[in-house]
Amino acid sequence: MEKPVAIERNELFKPSFREAIRFWFILGWISFGGTTGHITIMHDFLVDKKKWVSSKKFFRALNACMLLPGPEAHQLTIYLGWKLHGLKGGVLAGLFFILPSLCIILGLSLVYVYFGNSAFLSALFSGLKPAVLAIILFATYKVGQKSLLGTWHYIVASLAFLLSYFVKVPMPWIILGVIVLGFSLYFLNPKEEKGKSEQEEEVDKERFYHVNSLETVPSISVRKICVQFLAFFLLWLGPFMALYLFMPDATFWKDLSFLFTKSAYLTIGGSYTVIPYVANLVTEKFLWLTKTQMIDGFALAETTPGPLVIVLAYVGFMAGFNHFDHSYAMAMVGLAATAYFTFLPNFALIFIGAPLIERSQKNKAIQYVLSLVTASVVGVIVNLAFYLGQGILFPTTSGLANLDWKALLWVAISIFLLFRYRIGMLQLILLSLVYGFLLYLLP
Numbered sequence: 001m002e003k004p005v006a007i008e009r010n011e012l013f014k015p016s017f018r019e020a021i022r023f024w025f026i027l028g029w030i031s032f033g034g035t036t037g038h039i040t041i042m043h044d045f046l047v048d049k050k051k052w053v054s055s056k057k058f059f060r061a062l063n064a065c066m067l068l069p070g071p072e073a074h075q076l077t078i079y080l081g082w083k084l085h086g087l088k089g090g091v092l093a094g095l096f097f098i099l100p101s102l103c104i105i106l107g108l109s110l111v112y113v114y115f116g117n118s119a120f121l122s123a124l125f126s127g128l129k130p131a132v133l134a135i136i137l138f139a140t141y142k143v144g145q146k147s148l149l150g151t152w153h154y155i156v157a158s159l160a161f162l163l164s165y166f167v168k169v170p171m172p173w174i175i176l177g178v179i180v181l182g183f184s185l186y187f188l189n190p191k192e193e194k195g196k197s198e199q200e201e202e203v204d205k206e207r208f209y210h211v212n213s214l215e216t217v218p219s220i221s222v223r224k225i226c227v228q229f230l231a232f233f234l235l236w237l238g239p240f241m242a243l244y245l246f247m248p249d250a251t252f253w254k255d256l257s258f259l260f261t262k263s264a265y266l267t268i269g270g271s272y273t274v275i276p277y278v279a280n281l282v283t284e285k286f287l288w289l290t291k292t293q294m295i296d297g298f299a300l301a302e303t304t305p306g307p308l309v310i311v312l313a314y315v316g317f318m319a320g321f322n323h324f325d326h327s328y329a330m331a332m333v334g335l336a337a338t339a340y341f342t343f344l345p346n347f348a349l350i351f352i353g354a355p356l357i358e359r360s361q362k363n364k365a366i367q368y369v370l371s372l373v374t375a376s377v378v379g380v381i382v383n384l385a386f387y388l389g390q391g392i393l394f395p396t397t398s399g400l401a402n403l404d405w406k407a408l409l410w411v412a413i414s415i416f417l418l419f420r421y422r423i424g425m426l427q428l429i430l431l432s433l434v435y436g437f438l439l440y441l442l443p
Helices: 017-030 034-049 055-067 072-115 119-147 151-165 171-188 196-206 222-246 250-266 271-285 291-302 308-323 328-360 364-393 405-420 425-441
Strands: none
Touching: 017 034, 017 072, 034 055, 034 072, 055 072, 055 328, 055 364, 072 119, 072 291, 072 308, 072 328, 119 151, 119 291, 119 364, 119 405, 119 425, 151 171, 151 364, 171 364, 222 250, 222 328, 250 271, 250 308, 250 328, 271 291, 271 308, 271 364, 291 308, 291 364, 308 328, 364 405, 405 425
């Protein structure tokens, strides 16, 4: 058997560290529109404009990140930063992706708790929340377009929705079932190999990019993985012990730390699976937030750049605020702790698992299974739409008599603007605030 040929990177399109960091910093401020918005911006700049990363490499990495727990857009940013400039590139890319939205959500959370009971702010949210539902429905369509490519993809997406919404099956079990199904389908009906001419044409295309799918797969060092695992464990343990030992009500901080760490490691499928999991626990089990406050958090998160999962920082803020008798200090500690325990695992998963991700991209069976995992995410997004839609369109109780027609009207208008005119997320949010202001003037 011939040994694989090591392909060098195309140095012609190699970015300077300063140029790359400038992009990651700007990305953190302009990446509105959730996961689809982040991916579109990154692909347009990194692949189409700069040729730093090939499209094939980009989407292979995205599929692999979708299999990991946590928000895939943030993980993809860390991974691409690492591919371009090593450890420092990955760390700074990951930090710049979340810090702007974290600062903004802190400011919005302070405004929310200070003015939350005012009729004016409630009216603004009445315009904003229906737009959030429309954005999620639009995201379902966009993700579905790219991931539902065959009969089995539609079947998997439908089953994921039915199991998660009606049967309440946890997402990790759904993903496990999809993985077993995917490998079974692949080995029962293996895909045909590409012809030699197609492979040569593919190689020629890949050579034009600095980071491409032709690179030699890195070796796996067990010693290095163990050292990295220990380092990330200590990075987790230090803040946890500080909260547990030195903050009031140690039980609360222990529950908060474990909840967001567990949600980061156990919820596969990105923001749209992390958020329903956390929302159910904080509103039903821990009673840190009301369902209305949770839905308002979605609306706030949609007004910020960065990942939608930043809403969890708001959850931590409100948990600290409500639990400690409206303490702003405890609220800000709750936000900082939640953000830390939510996003630290993303760095751990990428830096420890990067060699495994690289190897998975060469395996066709794994790539096929990943495509089914991506399809299952569509079903989970629909689950989130139903969860939010019930609270937005039926704010009191279910039934047509209790339908909020003003909210339904704005959902319909927002969907029309998104599909017909491809309006940007920021513009839609501003229009929604205007609609809410009109509701305030004309109750």
